[in-house]
Amino acid sequence: MAAVTADQTTQGTAGTAEEAEAAHLATFDAAVAADDRIEPRDWMPEAYRASLVRQMAQHAHSEIIGMQPEANWISRAPSLRRKAILMAKVQDEAGHGLYLYSAAETLGTSREELLDKLHAGRQRYSSIFNYPTLTWADVGAIGWLVDGAAITNQVPLCRCSYGPYARAMVRICKEESFHQRQGYELLLALSHGTPAQHEMAQDAVNRWWWPSLMMFGPPDDASAHSAQSMAWKIKRHSNDELRRRFVDICVPQAQVLGLSLPDPDIRWNEKLGQHDYGAIDWTEFQEVLKGNGPCNEQRLTQRRKAHEEGAWVRDAAAAYADKHSARPGTAGAAAQPVEATA
Numbered sequence: 497m498a499a500v501t502a503d504q505t506t507q508g509t510a511g512t513a514e515e516a517e518a519a520h521l522a523t524f525d526a527a528v529a530a531d532d533r534i535e536p537r538d539w540m541p542e543a544y545r546a547s548l549v550r551q552m553a554q555h556a557h558s559e560i561i562g563m564q565p566e567a568n569w570i571s572r573a574p575s576l577r578r579k580a581i582l583m584a585k586v587q588d589e590a591g592h593g594l595y596l597y598s599a600a601e602t603l604g605t606s607r608e609e610l611l612d613k614l615h616a617g618r619q620r621y622s623s624i625f626n627y628p629t630l631t632w633a634d635v636g637a638i639g640w641l642v643d644g645a646a647i648t649n650q651v652p653l654c655r656c657s658y659g660p661y662a663r664a665m666v667r668i669c670k671e672e673s674f675h676q677r678q679g680y681e682l683l684l685a686l687s688h689g690t691p692a693q694h695e696m697a698q699d700a701v702n703r704w705w706w707p708s709l710m711m712f713g714p715p716d717d718a719s720a721h722s723a724q725s726m727a728w729k730i731k732r733h734s735n736d737e738l739r740r741r742f743v744d745i746c747v748p749q750a751q752v753l754g755l756s757l758p759d760p761d762i763r764w765n766e767k768l769g770q771h772d773y774g775a776i777d778w779t780e781f782q783e784v785l786k787g788n789g790p791c792n793e794q795r796l797t798q799r800r801k802a803h804e805e806g807a808w809v810r811d812a813a814a815a816y817a818d819k820h821s822a823r824p825g826t827a828g829a830a831a832q833p834v835e836a837t838a
């Protein structure tokens with residue numbers, strides 16, 4: 497963005513602080529209106545920064561908590577090929593968390609601080625990861641529906657007004673596409689397998705369908721942040737718009753899979769040129785958000801345990817980095833004299 501940087505905000509001499517603030521806000525608003533990217537050193541309203549941290553933290557937490565339901569099946573995958581695919585996918589989710597925590601760090605919040613808030617239950621992660629993976633077909637249903645919903649929600653985030661978030665999303669969406677395809681292919685194989693395999697696939701779709709629709713967030717008239725986030729071009733579409741788009745994508749795919757969606761009210765709406773769908777149980781959604789979903793406690797307990805058990809890795813990495821930066825002939829050491837003479 498060709499805007500005023502945060503450093504420059506302190507350098508102006510003319511006018512009052514209020515006038516300077518108004519000028520910066522006007523520059524920011526013009527950049528958003530022109531679809532320019534806001535970059536870390538640009539001036540931005542504190543509420544914009546806070547809203548981005550809120551959403552990006554929830555997103556990053558979802559990626560790493562989202563490793564748990566599927567990791568549950570790595571040791572029981574039915575073939576070496578399926579095991580290799582699933583391991584790659586779960587590792588990708590860790591990588592997505594890393595991109596997003598790094599993007600959030602550009603806003604002045606450390607990964608450590610965000611993780612502390614997650615572990616203390618002070619920041620959210622997606623409702624979807626509070627459901628159990630009961631059978632192997634759940635791995636397919638998660639790929640098809642959960643990752644499919646994630647892509648539908650996240651492709652527009654590649655055009656988010658905040659540069660680091662938008663750029664992280666480009667790579668994440670490419671990987672999510674692979675995740676969605678592997679789930680779809682897995683379900684296709686099961687659906688056309690034995691009657692028991694078909695039944696298992698259908699049961700998984702029945703259980704994951706409604707929670708996947710809830711991933712898009714509350715309905716528009718109950719969405720606290722949508723209006724402001726859309727004005728700032730953090731979000732490009734409302735929760736309901738994306739949910740309906742997702743239903744439109746899934747209906748023909750379910751037909752190819754030979755599986756049905758567990759909603760008798762899905763039908764084509766000629767006037768809208770989209771599908772209508774049945775009522776979502778928002779009470780269930782609110783309960784999951786309050787911590788009362790089937791796996792909330794298990795997910796957070798496991799996350800805290802993994803964090804504690806990984807302390808030695810973080811300590812070792814920090815010690816290695818210190819040693820590396822002090823060693824003569826390394827980039828870190830070379831940088832020191834430059835700093836000393838600056």
Ligand code: ACO
Nearest residue numbers: 554555558559621622623646710711712713719720721722
């Ligand atoms: N699970 C948990 N919390 C949710 C969910 C959900 N599915 N949907 C909404 N919420 C929360 C919001 O975080 C917000 O809580 P807060 O006020 O305490 O922060 C509250 O419910 C109200 O919702 P909205 O006002 O609609 O919130 P927002 O405008 O942020 O929209 C959405 C929610 C659509 C999830 C948005 O934040 C978003 O697009 N996030 C990025 C994508 C993402 O996080 N995906 C995670 C799952 S995908 C994956 O990891 C594979």
